[in-house]
Amino acid sequence: MKVHTLSLKNFRNIGEIQLSFNEGVNIIYGENAQGKTNILEALWLFTGMRSFRASKDAEQILFGQSNAKIKTEFVSRGIEQSAEITFSEKKTALLNEIKQSSVNNFAAEYHAVIFSPEHLSLVKGGPKERRQFCDNALCQIKPGFYEYLSKYKKNLVQRNALLKDYKYNTSIEMMLDIFEENLAQLGTKIILQRKRYLNALSEQVKHIYHGISSGKEEIELVYMGSFDAESEEKTKDAFLKALKNSRSEDVNSLTTSVGPHRDDIDIFINGISARKFGSQGQQRSAVLALKLGEANVLKDKTGEQPIALLDDVMSELDEQRQDYILHHIDGWQVFITCCDPHTILRLKEGKTFHIAGGKLSDTTEPKT
Ligand SMILES: Nc1ncnc2c1ncn2[C@@H]1O[C@H](COP(=O)(O)OP(=O)(O)OP(=O)(O)O)[C@@H](O)[C@H]1O
Ligand SMILES: [Mg+2]
Incomplete structure (x- = not known):
């Protein structure tokens, strides 16, 4: 599956943002605490699973606001689809404009794997x-x-x-x-x-x-x-x-x-x-391989390639390993967050988004 767009309103530190993605690699970069992980979190929530940050729904609403809305347009099983979640006192979910009893219903259509530094515990x-x-x-x-x-x-x-x-x-x-x-x-x-x-x-x-x-x-x-x-x-x-x-x-x-x-x-x-003995880079590489491997097994069963959400995966990896992630994860749509702007210089194809203070401050269109 591929995600085409993401719109966020009052989600975490993001007042309002609209992103339209590349079908290959998308890099979201910026300084610490600008909203990079928040964007990946939003992309993850459409799986219907809990946030990988294990927070309460209310924590996802921008401080001082009463509700938040996240919406995506994506293609799955060859069909253009949309999903929307509204967080207020109660959570409501729309799949293709139809109200759902639970966000869990999204799971049949929207597939993602997430790597975040917490997953190193694996x-x-x-x-x-x-x-x-x-x-x-x-x-x-x-x-x-x-x-x-x-x-x-x-x-x-x-x-x-x-x-x-x-x-x-x-x-x-x-x-x-x-x-x-x-x-x-x-x-x-x-x-x-x-x-x-x-x-x-x-x-x-x-x-x-x-x-x-x-x-x-x-x-x-x-x-x-x-x-x-x-x-x-x-x-x-x-x-x-x-x-x-x-x-x-x-x-x-x-x-x-x-x-x-x-x-x-x-x-x-x-x-x-x-x-016991793995270096930090080896442990990180192993978790990444486990996560991507899990998704490939899932793909064999469902026929749908999940999107890969890779939060802060680049740090502690040498250039060769980073290049593999940037250029060799064939057939996947990948979303990578990083702080280091040098990473984006090595991207041959794809799209980059610079995030500052919860706002999109620069976008680089796909290079061909
Ligand atoms: N409900 C909320 N309302 C307003 N701000 C929030 C809310 N939840 C989290 N934040 C803030 O959002 C900011 C950005 O968080 P995020 O985790 O996305 O940063 P990041 O860009 O991934 O940074 P890092 O590079 O350090 O991982 C943080 O400063 C955090 O305090
Ligand atoms: Mg982060």
């Missing part, structure tokens, strides 16, 4: 971030996955609650058996789906990372289970066995120490852990 942070990254993608592409996941979580809460009683009353063992059987059944589905997704993702990420690093580095993603399973078929038996084996330890900690809720995805660059 490589640097704990396993929870990586599990969520994987599960969020699966919720979008595998109907039923969300249900497995929520049922699994409920059974986990039940098992943990029972562990407390089991300490003093071993006669509830039968109930514990039931919850463990449920956990093994649901957990196996989750693990297998994650592994399959990781295989598809891995292929994309390897290719993209190879490009970003000009072929100098190789990335590898490895699913790290919290118990050993010889094969896919044997996963359920192995999980059940691991649950039984960890019972006495779990009774003491009152938690379940094995299962997909404890699994992780290890990221290796040239065979070394990116989390």
Whole structure:
């Protein structure tokens, strides 16, 4: 999909702005605190998902105003479409001029991936971030996955609650058996789906990372289970066995120490852990490859290429890596924010927008 225009009214520090974009690369540049990320945030909100800044709706309205409006015209599935969100006491959403019960309805038409510096936690942070990254993608592409996941979580809460009683009353063992059987059944589905997704993702990420690093580095993603399973078929038996084996330890900690809720995805660059030993540029490149790889897998399923919103991605990347982002993300519409005006000098094709104080102060038309 491609975004043609964006209009903002009273959104964050922006009083009023109208932007019309290039179908390739768009660079939004300016000094700190001028409104660059605010523009990307607006472009993200049409996905129907929460802001990556995790703020309340009211925080998005320009201070002193009572409402804000954001509107876009875009092409998706070959159709010219429009989407509009009004933030006031209540949020209202229009898709192609028709009122929607929720902004979530936009998700079927408008697709984007976002990289922001906070997402570096995907490589640097704990396993929870990586599990969520994987599960969020699966919720979008595998109907039923969300249900497995929520049922699994409920059974986990039940098992943990029972562990407390089991300490003093071993006669509830039968109930514990039931919850463990449920956990093994649901957990196996989750693990297998994650592994399959990781295989598809891995292929994309390897290719993209190879490009970003000009072929100098190789990335590898490895699913790290919290118990050993010889094969896919044997996963359920192995999980059940691991649950039984960890019972006495779990009774003491009152938690379940094995299962997909404890699994992780290890990221290796040239065979070394990116989390522990990766340089800042390598970690940034890895997150970017994961995000773009995720979008490519999604594209294979939906047929629509998401737009890429890259907030402050250039800092800490050397010129070769920056050039890859500027010139080699084929077929994507990309929106990049940066402070350094030198970046725009290297742009061969595309459009640049200079933002100062929430206003557009200069636009460079596409070079051909
Ligand atoms: N609701 C609001 N009303 C008015 N101003 C706001 C509102 N929300 C945020 N701002 C201000 O918008 C300004 C620009 O924010 P933004 O995050 O877009 O900056 P930026 O250009 O991306 O800067 P940086 O280069 O530092 O990332 C900030 O100074 C912020 O305080
Ligand atoms: Mg910013």
